[in-house]
Amino acid sequence: MSTSRTTTTRPDAIAPRAQRRDSARRQSRLAWMLVAPTILIITIVVIFPTLTAVYQSLFGVKGIDPETGFVNDTAPFVGLQNYANMFIGESGARFWNAASNTTIFALLTVTLETILGVTMALIMHRAMRGRGLVRAAILVPWAIPTAVSAILWKWIFDAHGAANALLGTQILWATSDIPAKMAIIVADTWKTAPFIGLLTLAGLQVIPDEVYEAAKIDGANAWQRFRRITLPLVKPALVVAVLFRLLDALRMFDLPYILIGARKGSVETLSMLVQDEASNLRYGSAAAYALMLFAYVFLIAFAFIKVAGAEVIGAEEKKKIPLRQLFVNSRLPWKRSRKAQEEVA
Amino acid sequence: MKKTLSTMMAVGMAVSMLSACSGGDDASTADGGAFEGRGPITYVQGKDNSGKLVNIIDMWNKDHPDEEVSLVELSTEADQQRQSMIQNAQTESDAYCVLSVDNVWVSEFAANRWIDELPAAEFPKSEIMDPVWKTGEYRGKLYAMPHASDGGFLYYRKDLLEQAGITEAPKTWDDMEKQCEAVRQLPGYENIGCYGGQLAKYEGLTVNVDEAIHSAGGEIVNAEGKVVVDSPQARAGLQKLIDGFKSNFIPQEALTYKEEEGRAAFESDRLVFYRNWPYQYSLTQKTMDGKFGIAPMPGLEEGKIGASSLGGHNAAISSYCKNKATALDFVKFYTSKEISDYQLKEMSLAPTYTALYDDPKNIEDYPYLPVLKASIEAAAPRPQVANYGDVTAAIQDAVFPALKGEKTADEAIAQLSDKLNEIVK
Numbered sequence: 001m002s003t004s005r006t007t008t009t010r011p012d013a014i015a016p017r018a019q020r021r022d023s024a025r026r027q028s029r030l031a032w033m034l035v036a037p038t039i040l041i042i043t044i045v046v047i048f049p050t051l052t053a054v055y056q057s058l059f060g061v062k063g064i065d066p067e068t069g070f071v072n073d074t075a076p077f078v079g080l081q082n083y084a085n086m087f088i089g090e091s092g093a094r095f096w097n098a099a100s101n102t103t104i105f106a107l108l109t110v111t112l113e114t115i116l117g118v119t120m121a122l123i124m125h126r127a128m129r130g131r132g133l134v135r136a137a138i139l140v141p142w143a144i145p146t147a148v149s150a151i152l153w154k155w156i157f158d159a160h161g162a163a164n165a166l167l168g169t170q171i172l173w174a175t176s177d178i179p180a181k182m183a184i185i186v187a188d189t190w191k192t193a194p195f196i197g198l199l200t201l202a203g204l205q206v207i208p209d210e211v212y213e214a215a216k217i218d219g220a221n222a223w224q225r226f227r228r229i230t231l232p233l234v235k236p237a238l239v240v241a242v243l244f245r246l247l248d249a250l251r252m253f254d255l256p257y258i259l260i261g262a263r264k265g266s267v268e269t270l271s272m273l274v275q276d277e278a279s280n281l282r283y284g285s286a287a288a289y290a291l292m293l294f295a296y297v298f299l300i301a302f303a304f305i306k307v308a309g310a311e312v313i314g315a316e317e318k319k320k321i322p323l324r325q326l327f328v329n330s331r332l333p334w335k336r337s338r339k340a341q342e343e344v345a
Numbered sequence: 346m347k348k349t350l351s352t353m354m355a356v357g358m359a360v361s362m363l364s365a366c367s368g369g370d371d372a373s374t375a376d377g378g379a380f381e382g383r384g385p386i387t388y389v390q391g392k393d394n395s396g397k398l399v400n401i402i403d404m405w406n407k408d409h410p411d412e413e414v415s416l417v418e419l420s421t422e423a424d425q426q427r428q429s430m431i432q433n434a435q436t437e438s439d440a441y442c443v444l445s446v447d448n449v450w451v452s453e454f455a456a457n458r459w460i461d462e463l464p465a466a467e468f469p470k471s472e473i474m475d476p477v478w479k480t481g482e483y484r485g486k487l488y489a490m491p492h493a494s495d496g497g498f499l500y501y502r503k504d505l506l507e508q509a510g511i512t513e514a515p516k517t518w519d520d521m522e523k524q525c526e527a528v529r530q531l532p533g534y535e536n537i538g539c540y541g542g543q544l545a546k547y548e549g550l551t552v553n554v555d556e557a558i559h560s561a562g563g564e565i566v567n568a569e570g571k572v573v574v575d576s577p578q579a580r581a582g583l584q585k586l587i588d589g590f591k592s593n594f595i596p597q598e599a600l601t602y603k604e605e606e607g608r609a610a611f612e613s614d615r616l617v618f619y620r621n622w623p624y625q626y627s628l629t630q631k632t633m634d635g636k637f638g639i640a641p642m643p644g645l646e647e648g649k650i651g652a653s654s655l656g657g658h659n660a661a662i663s664s665y666c667k668n669k670a671t672a673l674d675f676v677k678f679y680t681s682k683e684i685s686d687y688q689l690k691e692m693s694l695a696p697t698y699t700a701l702y703d704d705p706k707n708i709e710d711y712p713y714l715p716v717l718k719a720s721i722e723a724a725a726p727r728p729q730v731a732n733y734g735d736v737t738a739a740i741q742d743a744v745f746p747a748l749k750g751e752k753t754a755d756e757a758i759a760q761l762s763d764k765l766n767e768i769v770k
Contacts, residue, residue, distance in 0.1 A: 064456060064731055064770055069484045069570075071457045071731060158606070159598035174545070175600045175749065261547055263738055279428060280734040 050294070057082050057287035075284065082288035095289065097265055098273040099296075105184060105256075105269065106249035106300075112189045114242055117196025122230075124197065125204045142194035150258035153187040157259070174259075180266040184256050188249070196241045203237025204230070239308045246304060250297045270296070380464075384668040386675065389417040390445030390658070391426045395692040405678055412671040414443075423447055423548075434459035434665065442666035443675055445658045446489055448480035448726065449733050455483035456731030460661040461669070463487045463676070472682065476724045477697050481659045483729065484570070488661060490680045493694040495656030496720035497556065498713070500611060500619045500629065503638040505534065514640035515618070516650065518585060521643055522594060525617050534614075538596035540589060541607045542620040546745045549603055551727060551737045552654040553620065554744050558582035559652035559725045560645045565740065565765070566728035572769050575762040584754040585645055587747055600748060611637075622656060623695055626713050641719040653724040657695065695721070730769050739764040 060078040062071050085091040124135045141149065156162045157173035163183075164171060173179045207230065215225050253271035260267045263276060270293040277286035388402065399416065406413050417440075419426045427450055433441045434457070446454055454460045465487040470478055473491065481489040501514055509527035525539035542556075543549025558565060563578030573579075589595035602610065604621060611619040612632050620642065629637055642651030660679055662672045678684065686701055688694040690710075695717055701707055702718040728736050743761035746752045752760075 066770065069456055069731070159601050170597075172598060172601055261545070263741065264546060279424065280732065280738075281431070 050291075053287040053291055057284055057291060059284040061282050061284065078284065082285045083292075085285060086288070086292065091285070094265075094268075095273065095292075098268045098270045099292075101181070101267060102250055102252065102269045102271075102293075102296075104181070105188065105252055106246060108185050109188045109192070109249050110242060110245050112185070113193040113196050113245055114238070116189060116193035117241070118200050118234075118238070120193060120197030121200035121204055121234075124201050138197060139194050141191050142198070144191070146191065146254045147258055149187065149191050150255050153183065153190075154259050157183045174261065174264075177266040180260050180264065183259060184252075184267050187259060188252070188255055191255075192245060192248070196238070196245060199237050199241035199244075200234055203234035207233045242308070243301065243304055247297060247301055250300060251293070380461075380662075380669040380673040382668040383412055383671045385413045385415065386442040386666065386668050386671050387417050387440065388414050388443045388445070388675065388679070389419060389430065389441040391423065392418050392421045393692075394421070397687075397691040400691070401679070401684060401687065405675060409671075409674075412668070412674070414675055417441065430454075431459070434663065437665050439663075439665050439667045441663050442668070442672050443679070444661045444663055445492065446661050448489070448491070448655060448657050448659050449737075451481060451489045451659055451661070452483045452729045452731050453733055454661060455486075455488040458664055460488055461664050463490060463662070463673070467673075467677065468680070469682075472699060473697050474699050474702075474718075474721055476655055476721060476726065477657065480655055480657065480726050480729075483731075489659035490661075490676055491657060491659045491697045492680045492685070493658050493688060494697050494721060495622055495695050496653040496717055496724050497552070497620050497622055497642060497656075498653065498716050498720045499640045499642055500621060500625060501638050501640060502528070502611075502617050502636065504636040505531065505537075505617060514638055515643050516640075517644050517647055518651075519647075521618055525594065528617050537614065538599070538610065538616045539594045540618045540620075541595060541599040541602055541610060541616045543603055543607060544586075544595070544599045544748060545601050545603050545606070546741050547603060548737060550745060551740045552656075554583065554586070554740060555654045555725075555727050556620075556642060556652055557586050557645075559654075560642065560649075561585070564725075565761075566730055566736070566769060568729075570730060570769065572762060572765040574765060575758055580754050580758050582645065583744065583747065583757060587750070587754055590748055590750065600745075623713055623717055624693065627693065639713050639716050641716055641723065650719065650723050653720040655721065655724045655726050657697075728769075732768060735768045736765060739768060 058077060058079055059075040060081065062073075062075045064071050086095045120138050124131070124138060128134075144152075157179075158164075159170075159172055163173065171179050173183045211229055211233075212225060215229055220228065251271050252269050253275065256264075256267040256269060257272055257275075262272065268276075270289060274286050274289045274293065277283075277289060390398075393399075393416075402414050402416050419429050427447070430441060430444055430446070430450075434454075444454075444460065446460070451460075455462075463481075468487070468490055474494065477491045477494045478487075481487050481491050499514070505528045506512070506514075506524055508531055509524070511524050511527060515521040515524055521540060525537075528534055529537060542553040544553055555565060558574070558579045559582070561578045561582030563574070563576050563580075563582055565572070565574045565579070567573045586595070590597065590599075596610075596615070598610070599607070604625075607616070607619055608621060608625055608629070610616045611621075612629060626639065642653050644651045660676045662669060662676060666672050680697070682698045682700065685694075685696045685698050689696045689701060689707065696702065699718075702714050708714050727733075730736050739761060743757045743764065747754060747757035
């Protein structure tokens with residue numbers, strides 16, 4: 001980041017801005033006052049805890065005094081050891097297993113949910129008899145709390161449950177690796193596809209019928225109408241739905257925790273790893289893992305908005321923005337204004 | 346730093362999970378031994394399903410109008426109870442005073458000085474069953490007074506054994522094997538599972554493996570806190586379980602059994618023998634009265650009964666409690682014989698006092714008491730270490746693959762020994 005900042009010092013670009021009139025300056029002061037409460041709240045609920053977490057992640061586990069048997073009062077400062085542990089030995093293996101589980105679950109469930117959700121939306125959108133009933137039926141899984149649906153699926157995937165009875169198998173779903181993952185993916189898809197369906201349905205309902213009628217007259221078949229009209233027009237809504245789901249899926253915790261259980265390598269996600277570390281009083285490594293998860297979720301969201309969101313804006317603005325430009329644009333504003341003041345002086 | 350912990354954790358998990366920390370850092374400083382201050386206190390435990398706990402609290406409150414005890418009920422989940430109590434301790438809040446701790450947490454709470462050492466001389470040690478008393482100790486000092494115990498025993502299908510011509514409950518693992526073979530000769534029971542316990546990968550697995558190792562004369566962590574799991578006895582104990590799975594004496598699906606899954610298997614003709622806690626007795630009585638019997642845990646060798654792990658809860662006093670004199674009095678009252686008797690009768694909790702097990706009236710009303718007594722007398726506590734969470738996780742991680750047949754007993758014990766030496770200091 002520091003390198004990008006140094007490359008942006010272009011006096012010739014700043015100079016004209018320095019000559020802004022008084023009113024503009026007053027306006028910017030007003031703008032600051034208006035956003036100040038928001039910034040304050042974000043500082044309290046996001047920035048401050050994040051910084052504390054960063055600080056916390058530099059500390060290790062409190063040792064036990066072998067003489068007294070008591071735990072020491074202070075945690076030792078270990079620097080970046082908690083981060084290094086993500087790459088070495090058992091803790092590293094566990095971290096990468098959790099990271100890959102998280103990624104697999106997020107990618108697979110969101111893909112399946114998107115396909116299913118869009119299908120559901122198309123069905124719900126159809127004008128047919130009993131549409132209300134169909135809509136209600138599709139939305140039921142979404143209305144059930146995750147913990148409850150996890151327990152329902154736990155019964156289904158029991159050794160003597162419905163899944164084995166239907167498939168005519170004797171799989172012990174909870175104890176084997178791939179079946180446990182499949183159980184989670186099935187349960188999560190079942191539960192959250194309606195969410196994508198719901199948001200897509202909202203998108204579908206703003207598409208005017210005339211567009212379809214015109215396409216029909218032009219001789220477009222159903223698939224062409226879906227590809228060329230429905231999909232592009234519903235895309236803004238769909239992108240938001242997929243983004244929400246993606247962020248949710250990356251933080252997945254309760255479903256695997258209840259359906260399969262804690263500390264099961266087959267389904268352990270990063271959130272579960274954080275929880276486990278924290279509940280065993282290893283707050284330093286828990287904070288380090290939490291920050292990694294935070295960074296990961298942030299990056300995915302960022303990349304997703306860049307890739308999918310840029311097209312939403314419209315054709316003329318669709319040019320690619322170099323990554324460096326983003327940091328330039330988000331440069332700290334007060335520094336910029338100070339530089340501007342220096343220019344004036 | 347401590348106080349921002351819960352806020353900090355929220356960042357990674359979900360910013361929305363942010364919860365305000367309760368204040369109270371001005372709570373009295375913790376110095377064990379001094380029990381001063383009288384006044385209202387709180388008693389904290391998991392949710393009371395019996396609904397009778399309030400009666401006990403009322404009994405106290407009637408006699409002590411100036412030192413009222415108010416009940417704080419936490420989640421039914423043990424993990425969440427522990428979490429709440431730890432959070433309370435880390436914020437040094439005086440909101441929780443007398444804590445009902447699961448006996449495996451005692452060492453952790455004591456080592457972190459979240460609870461005060463109790464004056465052992467003021468409690469009737471000689472009347473309490475010895476293994477139960479020991480669950481309250483950390484490094485030989487009493488930190489939490491037991492108020493309810495629990496021990497495992499063997500449920501068996503008396504009706505099936507009788508049909509196979511057997512009238513006696515099994516005393517050893519070999520007996521069980523022979524008796525099960527006999528049951529399997531009966532028409533319709535060719536494929537019945539023989540034995541089951543709580544063998545899914547969770548705390549129950551630690552309990553069951555601990556029992557197998559103790560029954561074979563081994564230990565995981567000894568009374569001095571040393572890791573001693575790398576012994577021929579411990580290997581033999583684990584080997585029994587592994588062989589059980591291999592020979593189909595223990596059905597594969599037992600790898601998914603927690604308490605209730607196993608009970609369902611036992612009650613639906615899928616198991617001849619099942620290890621579980623006493624709570625199952627009254628439940629199974631409802632569905633299959635007269636068809637089942639109970640016995641102490643079978644031993645691995647002739648002439649020795651098996652060892653049970655001890656369950657149960659102990660009463661401890663939070664270091665950050667304000668009115669500790671009242672708290673100590675309440676702990677004495679709550680762990681008294683009268684209350685233990687009341688809890689046996691009204692709340693189906695296993696007593697801590699030897700005399701209650703020997704009372705003929707009690708035995709008549711609760712036929713499982715002699716079996717439970719034998720089970721508890723032969724019982725050993727699970728490892729009493731400050732970081733029990735890591736230890737139980739290490740046990741589960743090492744042993745579960747061995748039960749699945751992916752590792753030998755030797756490999757599992759070696760792995761466990763290494764890991765425990767790393768985490769137990």
